Amino acid sequence: MAAVLVEDLCMTYRAPIRESGWKATLGSVFHRRFRDVAAIRDVSFALRRGEVVGFIGPNGAGKTTTMKILSGLLHATSGHVQVLDYSPWQRRADFLRRIAFIRGSQPVGGSQELTVLDSLQYQRLLYEVPAAEYRRNLEELTDLLELDDLLHRQLRALSLGEKMRAGLALALLYRPEVMFLDEPTLGLDVSGATSIRRFVAEYAEQTGATVLLTSHYMADVASLCPRLVLIDKGNVQYDGRLDELAARLSPYKLVRLTAPHADEARLRAAGELIEASNGTWVLRVPREDVARTTAQLLTDLDVADLAVEEPPLEVVIDRAYREGVG
Numbered sequence: 001m002a003a004v005l006v007e008d009l010c011m012t013y014r015a016p017i018r019e020s021g022w023k024a025t026l027g028s029v030f031h032r033r034f035r036d037v038a039a040i041r042d043v044s045f046a047l048r049r050g051e052v053v054g055f056i057g058p059n060g061a062g063k064t065t066t067m068k069i070l071s072g073l074l075h076a077t078s079g080h081v082q083v084l085d086y087s088p089w090q091r092r093a094d095f096l097r098r099i100a101f102i103r104g105s106q107p108v109g110g111s112q113e114l115t116v117l118d119s120l121q122y123q124r125l126l127y128e129v130p131a132a133e134y135r136r137n138l139e140e141l142t143d144l145l146e147l148d149d150l151l152h153r154q155l156r157a158l159s160l161g162e163k164m165r166a167g168l169a170l171a172l173l174y175r176p177e178v179m180f181l182d183e184p185t186l187g188l189d190v191s192g193a194t195s196i197r198r199f200v201a202e203y204a205e206q207t208g209a210t211v212l213l214t215s216h217y218m219a220d221v222a223s224l225c226p227r228l229v230l231i232d233k234g235n236v237q238y239d240g241r242l243d244e245l246a247a248r249l250s251p252y253k254l255v256r257l258t259a260p261h262a263d264e265a266r267l268r269a270a271g272e273l274i275e276a277s278n279g280t281w282v283l284r285v286p287r288e289d290v291a292r293t294t295a296q297l298l299t300d301l302d303v304a305d306l307a308v309e310e311p312p313l314e315v316v317i318d319r320a321y322r323e324g325v326g
């Protein structure tokens with residue numbers, strides 16, 4: 001059974017039309033006009049239990065809308081959704097205890113006057129976490145999220161990165177089996193983002209949770225998600241392995257070599273030279289030629305170091321957004 005099943009999902013918002021000027025404003029009090037905004041159209045995908053999947057797409061593609069439907073905050077206009085064995089829009093208490101929807105833009109809700117520990121205790125009551133389980137989970141989360149120094153501080157006084165750590169602890173205290181993570185590293189510095197990534201990977205591995213993650217930071221996707229669902233203008237454009245998407249959209253690999261005495265002309269003959277500094281060279285080489293070219297370079301030149309790299313994921317995804325997956 002799939003942990004998450006989405007079939008032919010459509011969502012159309014009814015948005016009020018607001019014109020500028022006082023006459024129009026006054027008129028709209030009596031005659032409100034609306035327009036339909038199709039946010040997602042015929043979106044289908046399924047997640048197996050324990051999968052960690054990247055859900056990516058440009059701004060306005062429909063990612064948050066889909067996640068809101070999956071967590072039961074919105075009722076889809078049409079289509080079928082099933083999360084674990086539930087229809088999310090019913091928002092049954094037992095469903096809510098098995099999922100978490102965590103947003104980087106609003107990591108912690110509720111009263112901002114409470115301390116992190118008070119909020120965790122309140123969450124425990126709300127989600128009916130047994131006392132022994134609460135103590136065990138709290139200890140584990142405190143350790144994994146380095147919460148020791150935060151527990152006795154008020155939510156309102158936390159920095160963005162600290163809020164995200166507290167938000168994750170609150171959401172994961174009841175051990176949800178499915179996590180919808182909407183831009184969990186939004187606005188975090190490099191080490192803050194890295195620790196959130198490490199935490200998500202460890203949580204998923206330890207608990208076998210299913211994770212659907214949106215992010216505009218390709219480092220999140222590259223480090224966590226072997227599979228991608230790419231959505232654009234409300235439609236799924238790609239659903240498959242990340243490495244296959246990279247291979248499809250970038251028929252080149254990068255060969256980075258250190259060879260201080262190499263002849264530039266010889267290197268240019270081996271591939272497109274895209275970087276050269278202090279004896280380190282980067283060549284763009286067609287995928288099918290990589291093995292032959294690197295063997296030849298190692299034979300012909302005095303090579304101190306050589307590495308074959310995939311092109312940066314940003315480049316691949318930018319191409320997918322601009323030109324489509326094809």
Ligand SMILES: Nc1ncnc2c1ncn2[C@@H]1O[C@H](COP(=O)(O)OP(=O)(O)OP(=O)(O)O)[C@@H](O)[C@H]1O
Nearest residue numbers: 013015037039057058059060061062063064065066
């Ligand atoms: N409450 C709403 N009323 C009307 N239109 C909306 C509403 N919420 C979202 N939309 C529209 O639906 C579309 C999808 O929005 P959504 O927030 O799901 O995109 P997203 O992929 O999460 O974008 P981003 O990466 O910018 O967060 C957009 O065109 C957006 O303007």
